Amino acid sequence: RTQTGTGAGDQDLLPGHRCRVTESDNGGMIVRTALSVLALASLSAPVVHAEPPNALYTLVDTAALRLQTAEPVAAFKWINGGPITDPARAQQVLDTVAAEAVALRIDPAYVRTAFRNQIDATEGVEYARFGQWKFDPDAAPRTAPELTASRNAIDGYNTTMVETIAQQWDSLHAPGCIADLDTARQTVIDGRGLDPLYAAALQSATRSYCPTT
Numbered sequence: 129r130t131q132t133g134t135g136a137g138d139q140d141l142l143p144g145h146r147c148r149v150t151e152s153d154n155g156g157m158i159v160r161t162a163l164s165v166l167a168l169a170s171l172s173a174p175v176v177h178a179e180p181p182n183a184l185y186t187l188v189d190t191a192a193l194r195l196q197t198a199e200p201v202a203a204f205k206w207i208n209g210g211p212i213t214d215p216a217r218a219q220q221v222l223d224t225v226a227a228e229a230v231a232l233r234i235d236p237a238y239v240r241t242a243f244r245n246q247i248d249a250t251e252g253v254e255y256a257r258f259g260q261w262k263f264d265p266d267a268a269p270r271t272a273p274e275l276t277a278s279r280n281a282i283d284g285y286n287t288t289m290v291e292t293i294a295q296q297w298d299s300l301h302a303p304g305c306i307a308d309l310d311t312a313r314q315t316v317i318d319g320r321g322l323d324p325l326y327a328a329a330l331q332s333a334t335r336s337y338c339p340t341t
Contacts, residue, residue, distance in 0.1 A: 181315045183299040184337070187292040188312040191246060191333050192320060194285040198253035198329075203272035205254065206261060210275075212254045217279075218247050224283075225290050232294040239290060241336045246289075249333035256325055305338035 180186060205212060225243050226236035261268035299305065313334060317327050 181311055182308040183296050184305070184308045184312040185315060187289060187296060187337070188309070188330070188334055189316050189320075190285055190288050190292065192316050192322065192326070192330050194246060194282060194289070195250055195253060195326060195329050195333060197278050197282050197285070198250045198257070200273045200278045201250075201275065202254040202257040203269035204275045204278065206258060206268060207270070207272050212251055212258065218244075221247065221282075221286060225286055228287065228290040229294075232290065234294050234297055238336075238339070239293060242289075242293070242334075243286070245336055246333045249329040252332065253325060253329050300337055301339060309334060309337055 202212070204210070222240050222243055225239050229236040229239040293300065299308065302308075313330055316322070317330065322330065
């Protein structure tokens with residue numbers, strides 16, 4: 129396959145960024161970029177509910193949003209030949225969220241486990257995308273946002289998740305946690321139209337939320 133560099137403005141493919149189109153863009157690139165922006169925006173847009181179905185919805189929904197960053201990250205790694213796993217980055221994330229947990233006076237070990245599962249699930253989605261692109265090279269991405277843009281988005285989701293865990297600490301340790309978690313997961317899956325890959329990833333990413341002991 130031919131590797132291509134990341135072009136200026138590729139960060140616009142991330143959720144929350146607007147597409148910038150200039151007169152120098154050719155028609156094919158305009159169409160591909162616009163479609164990519166629309167697709168990612170539709171995945172990351174808030175799901176409107178009259179009220180959250182339960183206390184765990186916001187946490188699970190943010191976990192789903194974080195999982196969806198696997199798309200631009202996998203694209204960047206595919207184009208630039210980088211490995212899917214990045215132990216140094218994973219350790220940095222785990223250390224940061226553990227420190228945030230200590231600051232919020234919640235168990236850092238619980239938070240580390242939750243984010244270890246989140247990282248593993250995200251990598252699972254990336255591996256799945258690599259497999260698909262190996263089978264069908266024509267479907268592989270040709271452009272991708274800079275990795276720093278994706279990681280900035282991930283860091284934002286991480287902070288929101290730790291803060292939400294602290295806010296819902298009692299609910300996460302209540303007898304009804306498992307039922308609430310199942311309801312929240314299904315609401316997110318239905319509301320965001322997650323496919324089987326992302327539904328499985330969300331199940332894996334959130335599997336430690338309700339301690340069994």
